[in-house]
Amino acid sequence: xxxxxxxxxxxxxxxxxxxxxxxxxxxxxxxxxxxxxxxxxxxxxxxxxxxxxxxxxxxxxxxxxxxxxxxxxxxxxxxxxxxxxxxxxxxxxxxxxxxxxxxxxxxxxxxxxxxxxxxxxxxxxxxxxxxxxxxxxxxxxxxxxxxxxxxxxxxxxxxxxxxxxxxxxxxxxxxxxxxxxxxxxx
Numbered sequence: 001x002x003x004x005x006x007x008x009x010x011x012x013x014x015x016x017x018x019x020x021x022x023x024x025x026x027x028x029x030x031x032x033x034x035x036x037x038x039x040x041x042x043x044x045x046x047x048x049x050x051x052x053x054x055x056x057x058x059x060x061x062x063x064x065x066x067x068x069x070x071x072x073x074x075x076x077x078x079x080x081x082x083x084x085x086x087x088x089x090x091x092x093x094x095x096x097x098x099x100x101x102x103x104x105x106x107x108x109x110x111x112x113x114x115x116x117x118x119x120x121x122x123x124x125x126x127x128x129x130x131x132x133x134x135x136x137x138x139x140x141x142x143x144x145x146x147x148x149x150x151x152x153x154x155x156x157x158x159x160x161x162x163x164x165x166x167x168x169x170x171x172x173x174x175x176x177x178x179x180x181x182x183x184x185x186x
Contacts, residue, residue, distance in 0.1 A: 018073050018170065019073060019077055021172075030174070035176070036136050036137075037133070037138075038133075040135065043135060045105075047132065051172070053114075054150070056073060056074060056110070057157075061158070062162055109132075113128075116128070129143060148176060149173070149175065156172070
């Protein structure tokens with residue numbers, strides 16, 4: 001029992017560093033202005049979920065202690081969601097229900113993205129339409145660009161040294177540029 005408790009503490013700093021890096025990536029304006037992700041609380045949550053899925057997927061594939069870090073990252077993410085809900089004024093009694101719904105939504109999205117990654121590009125695009133773009137009407141080019149980005153980021157994370165990941169150096173690429181879009185002026 002004490003070993004399990006220690007291992008969780010051991011990865012706390014890494015989980016915060018990773019979470020901070022993936023949130024920074026998900027906040028890049030290009031996702032919202034060029035790629036059609038809704039610039040709303042839900043849209044931002046969905047983009048954080050996509051990036052968290054990619055990192056957790058990579059960590060779970062690493063083996064050893066990495067799955068412990070993946071769980072710590074998940075826990076860190078939902079502690080932050082709890083804190084954000086409280087800051088937005090959700091009452092104490094409602095926060096738990098909201099966080100539970102958000103966790104369930106994350107698991108659903110992660111399963112859809114995992115299936116999409118395994119089944120091929122068309123399945124991934126479909127998963128992105130149903131989840132990331134569920135509140136918007138993206139162009140085919142935007143969906144294709146985000147699918148390409150997702151596949152590329154998965155590959156980048158796969159070859160990244162574990163030590164870089166634990167330090168929060170995720171090496172995400174810039175969001176892609178699309179030629180067929182209605183960019184929102186800055």
